[in-house]
Amino acid sequence: MNEFEDYRRATEPSARERGYLWQTAIGLQAVDALETSDYLRETARQHIEGAISIAEVKQRIDSYYESKSTRRTVEDRTEEADKVSARITEILSEPSFRFSPVEYITIHRRLFEGIYPHAGKIRDYNITKKEWVLDGQSVLYTGADNIRETLEHDFERERSYDYKAHNLNEAIAHIAKFTSDLWQIHPFGEGNTRTTAVFMIKYLHTFGFDIDNETFAAHSWYFRNALVRANYNNIPKGIFATTEYLERFFRQLILGEAHELKNRFLHVAAASQSANEAAPKRNNSTLSCTLEELALLNFIKEKPNATQKEMAAHIGKSERTIKTMTVKLATEGIIERKNGRRNGYWIITKELNNKINTDS
Known part of the structure; x- marks a missing residue:
């Protein structure tokens, strides 16, 4: 990711903005332990410098993987990382956005069309996923029969929330809860975290923020693990679902606060001392x-x-x-x-x- 660092200081606003978007798009592949190719990164650099359009980027990536000499094996998901990175960059560069379940589903379809057969389709089966942060246990995801109903409920509840009536602490806690609830529905078989991240970046822009997406770019795996911890309970072991880690992520993203977003703090076996070291450093002057x-x-x-x-x-x-x-x-x-x-x-x-x- 450091290879795009120079563009953060570019005098050309469009180059600086494209650099941010590519950092975010490539960084988000870490949520599924994916890495992009050298070819993608070089092509991205040409786009950042204005030599080619995002449409040309996508066309070049598609052509690159159509060649048998460069096609990856099924086990190597570099092709997925490259194509999804380009598509994330395209979506984040677009000013249009509609806060709705349809928009959320459409983002998934656009990100994974041609990659997953279920792109843009609601899953019709129940799932579990072993999580490192939970020592191999799984979050309890929404049952397949209730996905659409739960999606509509969560979106309607978010629409009714009056941000003007709440201070920053309350608003960020609410954003964290909405994000974690949306992710826990897990409406798609794969690609939920990247879809949720792109959707939330677009949604937060509607508040008027020029958000520095470096937090997503550099800490996407922390973001995913924080979502997991926000939706996992194991009462016999004294583990309770908490959005505190996700709130730290959003406080850094939105307020520019500095937090140690380290994954070891999120592990269920982590010492309490480590958690205390990552305690939020809040900017009290803006809390009203x-x-x-x-x-x-x-x-x-x-x-x-x-x-x-x-x-x-x-x-x-x-x-x-x-x-x-x-x-x-x-x-x-x-x-x-x-x-x-x-x-x-x-x-x-x-x-x-x-x-x-x-x-x-």
Whole structure:
């Protein structure tokens, strides 16, 4: 993954953004212990530099694996890693998104079409999976007969959650719970974690965040193990389902907090001391803000001269709502207007400015 690090400092915004997307896409293959080929990474570099389009990337990868001389064996899933990485990059680069079970299923179909025969299809059988983090035990997944009903229920419950009425701690805890519940349904035979990750990245962007996906790129296996721990109980052994590990992941992703996202902390046999070493380091100065307010603050930090119309377009709210939010933040002393209304700009108080840097 370090081979794309230089693009994070690129002056060309499009190159920097494409570099982020490829880091995320390739990093997510680790959830199934997959690795991409040198050919994919070189092709990705050409795309990042603007030499070829993402459509050309996909075409080249398809042609590469159509050749008998380069076709991998069934046991070697490099072809899957290469193709899915390109498809993740394509999906994450698209601005369109609809929060619905149909979108979730469509993402799975687009990622795995031609790779799995069940791409985009709800499984009709029950499953178990041995997990390293559980010492070989399995999460209890949703039964095949209840998948569609459970999907609809979880999406409807998420739609009814009012993020404006909750502070950041509550909102992130809720996001972690929704993500873990969605993953536990496990509607597909394979590819659930990558599908869930792509869906959640797209969903979080609807809050107005320019999320640094490096957390997904570098810690995708931690993400999967955190999902497992959020859905496993073994009461006789004193093990209880907990979203605490997943919350640390999202706090780093959304708030830029620094956490030790180490997989050994998640293992059911891990010493309690290790867990304590990874305790969350929370930014108390932002805890009274909502997710929408934090998204607005990050946008103001990047574009202090932005108009209310630009803010509204970025956050996905009305200009009236933006005005209400800026008045509230100004009243609380979090932001301040300089040089008047017409030619002015916003500043964030120095104390808080160091707390909301999502590029940490």
